[in-house]
Amino acid sequence: MASDKELSDFLASVEKRAFKRSLYHVRDEEAALDIVQDSMMKLAEHYADKPAAELPLLFQRILSNTTLDWFRRRKTRTALFTNFSDIGVGHDDESFDFLEILESKGHSDVSESAQDQFARTQTVRQIESEIQNLPGRQREAFLLRYWEELDVAETAAAMGCSEGSVKTHCSRAIQALYKALQAKGIKP
Numbered sequence: 467m468a469s470d471k472e473l474s475d476f477l478a479s480v481e482k483r484a485f486k487r488s489l490y491h492v493r494d495e496e497a498a499l500d501i502v503q504d505s506m507m508k509l510a511e512h513y514a515d516k517p518a519a520e521l522p523l524l525f526q527r528i529l530s531n532t533t534l535d536w537f538r539r540r541k542t543r544t545a546l547f548t549n550f551s552d553i554g555v556g557h558d559d560e561s562f563d564f565l566e567i568l569e570s571k572g573h574s575d576v577s578e579s580a581q582d583q584f585a586r587t588q589t590v591r592q593i594e595s596e597i598q599n600l601p602g603r604q605r606e607a608f609l610l611r612y613w614e615e616l617d618v619a620e621t622a623a624a625m626g627c628s629e630g631s632v633k634t635h636c637s638r639a640i641q642a643l644y645k646a647l648q649a650k651g652i653k654p
Contacts, residue, residue, distance in 0.1 A: 468518040476521045505529040526624035596646045607635035
């Protein structure tokens, strides 16, 4: 059974990544915040008695289901499909950006010029844009596997599909990203 501190520490450790993942899916900051908050509340209310080791997978599954519920409610309310072009990329207000952290690891000892920093930021934005353009299931599988670093079995459990489907979705996502980024002159 997870203690209150373990649960609190876990939620604090995943909040920014969960927000970014939700934002990739729903493309609305307020909705993404609501989804993450609802997911955290559901985890705390219904699964606080579970061991701390089970919390990450449970939370990923709850977050996926809460996101799907949001889409269902929105579709029902508007009777139209979601418009996926409403996101503004590149808010610099203390938002967690996994890609920027990866990019900056190699440059920790060297200060880069403003031009290099701008070019890197533009590249990161292009990569984020291409991730957003992936079909929903491919994006979800890609983010769970390579951003959340879940293994294939955990990703399959979180997505509610087979391990083979996860592998297929990830493979297609990687191929689509590779082609799209190469077309923009970004070499992986």
